[in-house]
Amino acid sequence: MADVSDTQLGLFDRYWRAANYVSVGQIYLMDNPLLREPLAAEHVKPRLLGHWGTTPGLNFVYVHLNRVIKERDTDVLYICGPGHGGPAMVANTYLEGSYSEIYPEITQDEAGLRKLFRQFSFPGGIPSHVAPETPGSIHEGGELGYALVHAFGAAFDNPDLIVACVVGDGEAETGPLAAAWHSNKFLNPKVDGAVLPILHLNGYKIANPTLLARMADAELRDLFRGYGYEPLFVEGQDPVPMHRAMADTLDRAMDSIREIQLQARAEDWSGERPRWPMIVLRSPKGWTGPKEVDGKKVEDFWRSHQVPVSNARGDAAHRQILEDWLRSYRPQELFDGDGRLLPELASLAPDGDKRMGALPHANGGVLKKDLVLPDWKSLAVDVHRPGETIAETTRFMGAYLGEVISLNAEARNFRLMGPDETASNRLDAVFEVTDRVWMETIEPYDVHLAREGRVMEILSEHLCQGWLEGYLLTGRHGLFSCYEAFIHIVDSMVNQHAKWLKVTAELPWRKPIASLNYLLTSHVWRQDHNGFSHQDPGFADFVANKKAHIVRLYFPPDANTLLWVTDHCLRTWNRINVITAGKQPQPQWLTADEAERHCKAGAGIWEWACTCPADQEPDVVMACCGDVPTLETLAAVDLLRRELPGLRIRVVNVVDLMTLQSHKTHPHGLTDEEFNALFTKAKPVIFAYHGYPYLIHRLTYKRTNHDNFHVHGFQEEGTTTTPFDMAVMNEIDRFHLAMAAVRRLKDLGADGNRVIDTCEHSLEEHSRYIREHGEDMPQIRDWNWPPATEAKAGN
Numbered sequence: 001m002a003d004v005s006d007t008q009l010g011l012f013d014r015y016w017r018a019a020n021y022v023s024v025g026q027i028y029l030m031d032n033p034l035l036r037e038p039l040a041a042e043h044v045k046p047r048l049l050g051h052w053g054t055t056p057g058l059n060f061v062y063v064h065l066n067r068v069i070k071e072r073d074t075d076v077l078y079i080c081g082p083g084h085g086g087p088a089m090v091a092n093t094y095l096e097g098s099y100s101e102i103y104p105e106i107t108q109d110e111a112g113l114r115k116l117f118r119q120f121s122f123p124g125g126i127p128s129h130v131a132p133e134t135p136g137s138i139h140e141g142g143e144l145g146y147a148l149v150h151a152f153g154a155a156f157d158n159p160d161l162i163v164a165c166v167v168g169d170g171e172a173e174t175g176p177l178a179a180a181w182h183s184n185k186f187l188n189p190k191v192d193g194a195v196l197p198i199l200h201l202n203g204y205k206i207a208n209p210t211l212l213a214r215m216a217d218a219e220l221r222d223l224f225r226g227y228g229y230e231p232l233f234v235e236g237q238d239p240v241p242m243h244r245a246m247a248d249t250l251d252r253a254m255d256s257i258r259e260i261q262l263q264a265r266a267e268d269w270s271g272e273r274p275r276w277p278m279i280v281l282r283s284p285k286g287w288t289g290p291k292e293v294d295g296k297k298v299e300d301f302w303r304s305h306q307v308p309v310s311n312a313r314g315d316a317a318h319r320q321i322l323e324d325w326l327r328s329y330r331p332q333e334l335f336d337g338d339g340r341l342l343p344e345l346a347s348l349a350p351d352g353d354k355r356m357g358a359l360p361h362a363n364g365g366v367l368k369k370d371l372v373l374p375d376w377k378s379l380a381v382d383v384h385r386p387g388e389t390i391a392e393t394t395r396f397m398g399a400y401l402g403e404v405i406s407l408n409a410e411a412r413n414f415r416l417m418g419p420d421e422t423a424s425n426r427l428d429a430v431f432e433v434t435d436r437v438w439m440e441t442i443e444p445y446d447v448h449l450a451r452e453g454r455v456m457e458i459l460s461e462h463l464c465q466g467w468l469e470g471y472l473l474t475g476r477h478g479l480f481s482c483y484e485a486f487i488h489i490v491d492s493m494v495n496q497h498a499k500w501l502k503v504t505a506e507l508p509w510r511k512p513i514a515s516l517n518y519l520l521t522s523h524v525w526r527q528d529h530n531g532f533s534h535q536d537p538g539f540a541d542f543v544a545n546k547k548a549h550i551v552r553l554y555f556p557p558d559a560n561t562l563l564w565v566t567d568h569c570l571r572t573w574n575r576i577n578v579i580t581a582g583k584q585p586q587p588q589w590l591t592a593d594e595a596e597r598h599c600k601a602g603a604g605i606w607e608w609a610c611t612c613p614a615d616q617e618p619d620v621v622m623a624c625c626g627d628v629p630t631l632e633t634l635a636a637v638d639l640l641r642r643e644l645p646g647l648r649i650r651v652v653n654v655v656d657l658m659t660l661q662s663h664k665t666h667p668h669g670l671t672d673e674e675f676n677a678l679f680t681k682a683k684p685v686i687f688a689y690h691g692y693p694y695l696i697h698r699l700t701y702k703r704t705n706h707d708n709f710h711v712h713g714f715q716e717e718g719t720t721t722t723p724f725d726m727a728v729m730n731e732i733d734r735f736h737l738a739m740a741a742v743r744r745l746k747d748l749g750a751d752g753n754r755v756i757d758t759c760e761h762s763l764e765e766h767s768r769y770i771r772e773h774g775e776d777m778p779q780i781r782d783w784n785w786p787p788a789t790e791a792k793a794g795n
Contacts, residue, residue, distance in 0.1 A: 004067070004244070004247045004248075008067075009240070009243045009244060009247065011344060011345065011348060012063050012064065012067065012243055012247075012348065013239055013240070013243055014333060014334060014345055015063045015066075015095070015345050015348050016056075016059055016060055016063045016239070016243075017288075017329040017330065017333075017334060018095055018329070018331075018334040018335070018341060018345060019059035019062065019063065019088065019091045019092055019095060020055070020056050020059055020091075020288055020329055021326065021329040021331055021334065022087075022090075022091035022094060022095065022113070022116070023052070023055045023056075023059060023087035023088055023090075023091045024052065024087075024289075024325065024326055024329075025113070025116075025117045025326070026050065026086075026087045026090060026091065026116065026117050026120035026121075027048060027049075027050035027052060027087055027120065027121070027307060028044055028045060028048060028117075028307075028309075028312060028322055028326075029043055029044065029045070029117040029118075030043065030044070030045045030114075030117060030118045030122070031043045031114060031118075033110060033113040033114045033116075033117050033339070034110055034113065034331055034335060034339055035323070035326060035327060035331060038323070039319055039320075039322065039323040039326070041313050041314070041319065044312045044313040044319065044322070045118075045121075045122065045313070046313060047121075048307045048310065048312070048313075049121035049128055049307070050084070050086065050087055050120065050121050050128045050306070050307065051083075051084030051085070051086070051087070051128065051305060051306050051307075052087070052286055052289060052304055052305075052306065052307065052308055053084075053202065053204070053285040053286045053302075053304040053305040053306070054082035054084060054085050054088075054168060054200070054202065054285070054305075055085060055087045055088045056088075056283070056286070056287035056288050056289070057082075057166075057200050057202055057281065057283045057287060058080060058082065058085045058088035058089070058166060058200075059088045059091065059092065060242070060246065060281075060283065060287075061078075061164070061166055061198055061200075061246075061281070062078065062088065062089075062092045062356070063092075063348070064243075064246045064247060064250055065078060065164055065250070065356065066096070066348055066349055066350060066356075067247065067250075067348070068250055068251075068254055069350045069354050069356070070348075070350050070354075072254060073354070074160075074162055074254075075160060075161050075162065075354065075359060075361065076161075076162050076163075076164055076356060076359070077136075077138070077151075077154055077161060077162070077163045077164070077356070077359055077361050077362055077474075078136060078164050078166075078356045079137075079138065079139050079147050079150055079151045079154070079163060079164070079165040079166065080130045080137065080139065080141055080147070080166055081139070081144075081147030081148070081165060081166050081167045081168050081171050081177075081200075082141070082166060082168035082170070082171065082200065083129065083141050083142050083143075083144050083168065083170070083171065084128060084129060084141060084305075084306075085129075085130050085141055085166075086120070086126075086127060086128045086129045086130050086131065086134065086141060087120065087128075089130045089134050089136065089137060090116070090120065090126070090134060092356070092357070093134065093135045093136055093355075093356070093357030094106065094108075094116055095341055095345075095346075095349065096349035096350070096355045096356070096357055096358075097346075097349065097355070098135045098136065098355045098356075098357030098358040099116075099135055099357060100112065101358070102135050102509050106119075108339075108340050108341065109338045109339040109340055110335075110338060110339030111339070112339070113339050129141035129142045131503065132500050132503040132504045132507060132510060133503065133507065135357035135358065135362070136355075136356045136357035136358070136359060136362045137362060138150065138154065138361075138362055138364065138470065138473040138474065139473075140496050140499065140500055142496065143492075143493070143496045144168075144170065144171045144174055144177075145171055145174035145175065145176035145177045145462075146176055146177075146180075146462075146466050146469075146493060146496075147165050147166070147167055147168075147171060147177070148165050148167055148177055148180035148181065148183065148195070148197060149176065149177075149179075149180040149183060149462065149463050149465075149466025149467055149470065150165075150466050150469055150470040150473070151163040151165035151195045151197070151470065152180070152183035152184075152186070152187060152195050152466075152467060152470065153466060153467040153468060153469060153470020153471040153472075153473075153474075154193075154361065154470040154471070154473065154474040155187060155192050155193035155194060155195050155470075156186075156187070156192050156193075156415065156467065156470075156471055157191065157192060157412045157413065157415075157471075157476065158192065158193040158361065158474065159190075159191055159192060159193055159261075160193065161193035161194075161361055161474075162193060162194050162195075162196060162254075162257065163193060163194070163195045163196065164196045164198060165195055165196065165197050165198065166198045166200050167197055167198065167199045167200065168200055168202075169199065169200060169201045169202065169203070169205075169210035169211075169212050169213045170204075170205040170206075170210055172199060172210070172211075172212050173205075173210065173211055173212070175462070176460075176462035176463070176466065179460045179462060179463055180462075180463060180466065181197075181224075181227040181229075182227065182458070182463075183195070183463065183467070184227070184228050184229065184273075184276055184439075185228065185273065185438075185439050185440050186437050186438075186439060186456060186458070186467075187276070187439065188264070188437065188439060188451055188452060189260050189261050189263075189264035189265075189274055190261075190264040190265055190269060190451070190452070191412070191452060194257045194260070194261065194276065195276070196253055196254075196257065196276075196277065196278065196279065197229070197278040197279070198278070198279045198281055199212070199278065199279070199280045199281065200281050200283070201213040201280060201281065201282045201283075202282075202283055202284060202285035202286075202287070203284070203285050203300065203301075204285045204301060204302035204304075204305065205302065205305070206302065206305050206306075207302050207305075208302065209302075213282070217233060217235075217280075220280060224278060224280075225275075228273065228275060228276070229275065229276055229277065229278040230256070230275045230276070230277045230278070231277075231278050231279075231280050232249045232252060232253060232277055232278070232279050232280070233249075233279075233280045233282070234246050234249050234279060234280070234281045234282070235280075235281075235282040235283075236282070236283070237283070237284050237287070237300075239288075242283065246281075249279055250279070252277070253277040253278075253279060256276075256277040257276070257277065260274040260276065271451050273439040273440060284299055284300035285299070285300055285301065285302065285304050285305065286298060286299045286300065286301070286303075286304020286305075286308060287299065287300075288328070288329075289304055289308050289325060290304075290308050290309060290321055290325055293308055293309055293310075293318070293321060309321050309322045309325070360475075361474045361475070362474075363509070363510060363511055364472065364473045364474045364475035364476075364511070364513045365475065365510065365511025365512045365513050365573075366475070366511050367474065367475030368475040368476070368477075368511070368512070368513060368514060368573070369411065369413065369475075370571075371404060371407075371408055371413070371414060371477050371570055371571075372404075372407040372408055372411075373404060373407070373567060373570060373571065374400065374403035374404065374407060376400055376563040376564060376566070376567040376592075377563075377592045377596075379396055379399050379400050379403070379563060380396070380559070380560050380563060380591075380592035380595075381396060381558070381559045381560055381588045381592075383560065383588050383589070383590060383591045383592075383594075385785075385787060385788065386587070386589045386590070386608055386609070386785050387587035387588070387589060387634070387784045387785030388587075388588075388784070388785075389587070389588040390585050390586065390587060390588070391559055391585060391586070391588055392426050392583055392584065392585050392586075393426075393556075393558060393559040393562050393581050393582060393583065393586060393588075393627065394425055394426040394427060394519070394521050394562070394581055394582070394583040395426040395427075395429065395559075395583075396559040396560075396562065396563055397426075397427065397519065397559075397562050397563065397566055397581070398426055398427035398428060398429035398430055399429040400563055400566055400567070401416060401427060401429070401430050401479065401566075402429045402430045402432055402433045402434075404570065405430060405433050405434050405454045406433045408477075409433075409454075413475075413476040413477055414454060414476065414477045414478060415454050415455070415456055415467075415468070415471060415476070415478045416430060416454060416455045416456070416478065416479055416481065417456050417457075417464040417465075417467055417468045417478060417479070417480045417481070418455070418456075418457055418464060418480065418481040418482060419457065419458065419459050419460060419461050419464055419482060419483075419486070420457045420458070420459050421457070421481060421482065421483060421522070422436075422455055422457060422481060424522065424583075425481050425483075425519070425521045425522060425583055426521075426583040427481060427519075430454070430455060431448045431455070434453050434454040434455060435448045435449060435450035435452070435453035435455065436448050436449050436450070436453050436455045436456070436457050437450070437451070437452065437453045437455065437456050438450065438451070438453075439451065461482060461486060461487065461489040461490050462489065462490060462493065464480055464482070464490075465480060465490040465493045465494070466493065468480050468516065469493070469497055469516070472513050472514050472515075472516060473513060475513065475514075476514065477514040477570065478514075478517070479517040479518070479519060479570070480516075480517065480518050480519070481518075481519040481521065482518065482519070482520060482521075483520075483521070483522040483523075483527075483534065484520040484521065484522060484523040484524060484527075484536065484537060484539065484580060485522075485524070485527065485533070485534045485535060485536040486534075487518065487520055487539045488536065488538065488539060488542070491539075491542055494516075494542070494543070494576065495542075495546075497516055497576065498543075498546040498547065498550055498551070498576055501547075501550050501574050501575075501576070502546075502547045502550060504574070505549065505550075505574060512573035512574045513573060513574060514570075514572075514573055515569060515570075515572045515573055515574065515575035515576065515577050516575070516576045516577070517569045517570065517577045517579070518576075518577065518578045518579060519566075519579050519581065520539060520578060520579065520580045520581075521580070521581055521582060521583045522534070522582075522583060523537065523580055523581075523582055523690070524536060524537040524690070524691075524714055524718070524726075525582070525626075525627075525628035525629075525690070525723070525726055525727065526582050526583070526584045526628070526723060526726075527718075527726075529720065530720070531718065531719055531720035532718040532719050532720075535714070535718035535726075537580075537690055537691035537692065537713075537714050538691065538692060539578065540553050540578065540580070540657065540690075540691050540695060541691065541692055541694075541695050543576060543578050544657075544658075544695060544698075544699070546576065548658070548661070548665055548666040548667065549667060550574070550575060550576055551575070551576050551578070551658070552569070552572075552575055552576070552577045552578065552656070552658060552668070553578050553580075553656070553657040553658060554569075554577065554578065554579045554580070554655060554656055554657070555580050555581075555625045555626045555627070555654070555655060555657060555690055556579065556581050556599070556627070556655055557589060557590075557624070557626070557627045557630040557653060557655065558586070558587070558588045558589045558590060558595070558627065558630075559588055560588065560590050560591065560592050560594075560595035561590060561595045561598060561599055561655055562579070562581045563592075563595070564595050564596055564599040565579055565599055565655070566579065568599070580626065580690060581627060582627045582628065584723075586627055586628075586631065587631065587784060587785065589606075589630070589785075598653070598655060599655055599656070601659075602654070602655060602656030602658075602659035602668055602670075603652060603653065603654040603655065603656065603659045603660075603670065603678060604652070604653065604678070605650060605651065605652055605678060606651045606652070606653055608788070609634055609637055609651040609785070610649060610650050610651050611637075611641050611647060611648055611649040612648035612649065612650065614650075616648065617648070617680065617683070618648045618649055618650035618680065618683060619647055619648040619649065619683065619745060620647070620648075620649055620650070620683060620684050620685075620686065620741045620744065620745060621649075621650045621651075621652055621678075621679055621680060621683055621684070621685040621686070622636060622637050622649055622650070622651050622652070622686050622688075622737070622741065623651075623652040623653070623654065623679065623685055623686065623687040623688070624651075624652070624653055624654070624687070624688045624689075625653070625654040625655070625657060625687070625688070625689050625690055625696075626688075626689060626690025626691075627690075628690070628727065628732070629688035629689055629690055629712075629713075629732055630653060630688075632688055632727055632732055632733050632734045632737060633651065633686075633688045633734075633737060634651070634785055635734035635783055636686075636734040636735075636737035636738040636741070637649055637651055638734075638783075638785065638786065639734055639735075639738050639755075639759075640738050640741060640742075640755070643738075643751075643754070643755045643758065644742075644748065644751055644752075644755060647745075647748075649741075650680075652678050652679065656668055657695075657699070658699075660675075660696065660699040660700050661699050661700075662702060662703075672703070672704065675703055675704075676703075676704060676705070679703070679705055679709075680705060681704050681705050682705060682708065683705070683708065684708050684710065684741065684744035684745070685705065685708055685709045685710065686710050686712070686737055686740045686741045686744070687709055687710065687711045687712065688711075688712050688713070688732050688737055689711055689712065689713040689732075690713065690714075691713055691714055692713055692714055693711035693712065693713035693714075693715075694711075695713075696709065696711045696713070697709065697711060708744075710740055710744065712730070712731050712732045712736065712737060712740065713730070713732060714730050714732075715729075715730045715731065717729040717730050718730075721770070722770050722774075722775055722776045723776065724766065724770075724776040724777075724780045724781075725766070725770055725776070728763060728766060728767075733763075735759035735760075735762050735763050736759075736763075738755065738759055739755070739756050739759045739760075742755050742756055743756070765777070766780070
C-alpha cells in the first residue's frame with residue numbers, strides 16, 4: 001500500500017474542488033467563468049439543465065484513480081454508471097487536457113472555460129449525459145442498468161486493463177445491474193483484465209431514497225460477499241478523512257487485484273474463482289453544494305439531484321446562493337490569472353494515453369484489428385438442384401464460426417454470446433474448437449465447460465448484450481445468438497447502442513468499431529412446439545426504425561446465403577446486423593456461387609422457379625423474404641403452374657430487407673428502375689414475409705407499384721400446433737398465397753374458381769388431418785421443388 005502524505009491529500013482535495021467548480025460552472029454559467037466580477041443575471045443560462053447530485057462523488061473517484069494510474073503505471077477505464085454524470089466526466093477530461101486535444105477550440109484558459117461552460121446542455125452544444133462526445137467514455141450515461149455489464153465486456157481478453165465502474169445506487173435497483181454482479185463468475189484472471197465496481201451510495205434517486213443506501217453495512221457486506229466480492233467501505237461527509245480513506249482503500253483494492261492476477265498467471269494456478277474486491281462509497285448526494293435553498297434541505301437529499309438552485313437568473317437570492325457556492329471552491333487557489341489550472345494541480349493527472357480521457361480502450365476503433373475469416377465457400381452446402389438437399393441451415397453457420405474462432409485464437413478477439421442456446425441453435429460445431437467460459441465448479445460429467453473459452457452463455461439476454469457491447473466498444477468482435485421472440489428483452493440496449501453509433505459516426509476522432517451482429521433463430525414459424533409465447537418476429541420492426549446507415553436486416557433462405565451473410569456481417573463496422581434464419585431441417589435452394597450473386601444484389605429473380613423469362617412481363621409476382629415464406633411461396637408457385645399452366649409467374653426472393661427502401665433512404669436500397677425491374681410497375685405482387693406485414697408496406701410505400709403489394713406475414717396468431725398449421729393460421733401457407741394470386745387476376749374465370757376450390761378443400765383436409773394425427777399431412781411434410789423436367793412438363 002502506498003504511503004500518501006497529507007500534502008498529497010491536500011493537492012487531491014484542491015483538484016477535486018477544481019473538478020466540482022468546473023462541473024457547477026457547466027450547469028449554470030454562460031459567462032464570467034472565473035467570477036472575476038460579481039455574478040450577474042446575464043452570466044447565468046436561461047435554461048438550467050444538468051445533474052449535480054451524483055457529480056461530486058464521480059469527481060472524487062476520478063481524482064483518486066488518477067493517483068493510482070500515475071503511481072502504478074496502469075491502464076484504467078472509467079465507466080460512469082450514474083445516468084447524469086456528464087458534468088463530472090467533461091470537467092475531469094478538461095482538467096487533464098484530453099478534452100482540449102480533441103476539441104482544440106475549448107482551450108485551457110479563461111476563454112476555453114467560457115466555451116466549455118456555455119456549450120453544456122445548450123443548443124448547438126453537448127448533452128448532459130456521459131455521451132459519445134465525452135472523451136474516455138464507452139457508456140452512454142442514460143443507460144441505467146448496464147454500466148457493470150459493459151465493464152466486464154471491456155475487461156474480457158484485456159489482461160492489462162482495470163475497469164473502474166461506478167454504479168449509482170439508483171442504477172443498482174435495476175434488473176440488469178442486479179444480474180451483472182454475476183459477471184465475476186466469467187472473468188478469468190489469467191487472461192482477462194479486472195473490474196473494480198465502486199457502488200456509489202449517495203442515498204437518493206430523483207425523488208426517493210434508494211434501497212441499497214438504506215441497507216446497513218452488515219447487510220450490504222453479506223449481499224456482496226454472497227455475490228463473490230470482498231466489499232471495502234469508504235464512508236463519510238468530511239472531505240479530509242474521506243480522501244485518506246479513499247486513498248487507502250483504493251490501494252487495498254489494487255493490491256488485491258494484482259495478487260489475484262499474479263497467482264492466476266503462475267504455472268501452478270488451481271483455477272479457483274477468486275474473490276474480487278469492490279468498493280462501497282457512501283457520500284452525500286450533492287456533496288459540497290448548498291445545504292438548503294428556500295428553507296428546504298438540499299445537500300444529502302433528493303433535491304440536489306438535478307439543479308439545486310433553480311432560478312439563479314431571475315431571483316437575486318438564488319443567484320447569491322449560486323455565487324457563494326461557486327466561490328466556496330476558491331477558484332483563485334485553482335486557476336492562474338489566465339484561467340489555467342495551476343501547475344501543481346495539473347501535474348496530478350496522468351500523462352498521454354494513461355489519462356482516462358485519452359485511453360485507447362475508450363476509443364475501441366483505434367485498437368480494432370480485422371478478423372481472419374475462412375473461405376465460406378469451403379463450408380458451403382453442395383446443391384445440385386434447388387430443394388433436393390435437406391439440411392439444418394444454422395448448423396453450417398456453426399461450422400463457419402468454429403473456423404472463425406480457430407483462425408483468431410491467438411488474437412483472442414472474438415466471442416460468441418448466447419443465453420444457453422448455442423447447441424440448441426445448431427451452432428455446436430464451435431465446441432469442436434472451444435468451450436464455454438465457466439469459473440464456478442466444474443464437475444467431471446460437465447460438457448464443454450472450461451476456465452478459458454470463446455463461448456459465453458448465461459440465461460440473461462441483458463448480460464449477453466452488455467458483454468458484447470463492452471467487448472465491441474473496446475475494439476473486439478463478436479456475435480449474439482438468441483431465440484427470436486426473446487431478443488426483445490434487450491430492445492432498450494439496442495436502442496442506446498444504435499444512438500451511440502449514430503453520434504460516433506459524426507465524430508471524426510471516434511474510430512469505427514466492429515458491428516453488433518445477431519443471429520435470431522428458433523424463430524416464429526418453427527416455434528410450434530413452444531407456442532404463442534415464443535412466437536414474435538417484431539425485432540425487425542424495432543430495428544428498422546433506427547438510422548439507415550446503421551441497421552441491416554437479413555433473411556437468408558438457406559445455408560449458403562446464411563454463410564455469405566455471416567461472412568459479410570463480420571467484415572463490417574459501425575453497424576447493427578440482424579440475421580434471421582431457422583435451425584430446423586429445410587430445403588437448400590442455391591449453390592454457393594448463386595448465393596453469392598443473390599446476396600450481393602440483396603434481392604433477385606429466381607429464374608429457375610419462374611414460368612416466364614426474366615425479360616418478359618409476368619401476370620403475377622410471387623415474392624418472399626425469409627426461409628419459411630420462401631418455402632411456402634415456392635410450393636404455391638408449384639401448385640399454380642400445375643393448375644394454371646399458362647400463367648406467367650415471376651418469383652422474387654429478398655434476402656436483404658432494406659433493399660426494398662429507396663436508395664435515397666437507405667444505402668442498400670434499390671433505385672426505382674431496379675425495383676420496377678423486379679416487381680413490375682403494375683402487376684399484382686403477392687409478398688410472403690417472415691414478420692409483421694406492415695413493415696413491407698412501410699418500406700415500399702413510395703414505390704410505383706405499392707398499391708398492388710399484397711403482403712402476407714405474421715398476424716399475431718399462434719399456438720402449440722404443427723409447423724404448417726402455424727403458416728395456415730397466419731395465411732402465409734401455399735394455399736392462401738395461391739388463392740391471393742388468383743383473386744388478383746380477374747380474367748382467370750372458371751379456372752381461377754377451380755383453383756380456389758382446390759385450395760380451400762386442401763385447407764379443410766389439413767385441419768382434419770392434424771387434429772386426428774397430430775402432424776402435418778405427408779404431401780405437406782414431403783413436398784419439394786420438382787426436378788426441372790417435371791417443372792417443364794407442368795408448364
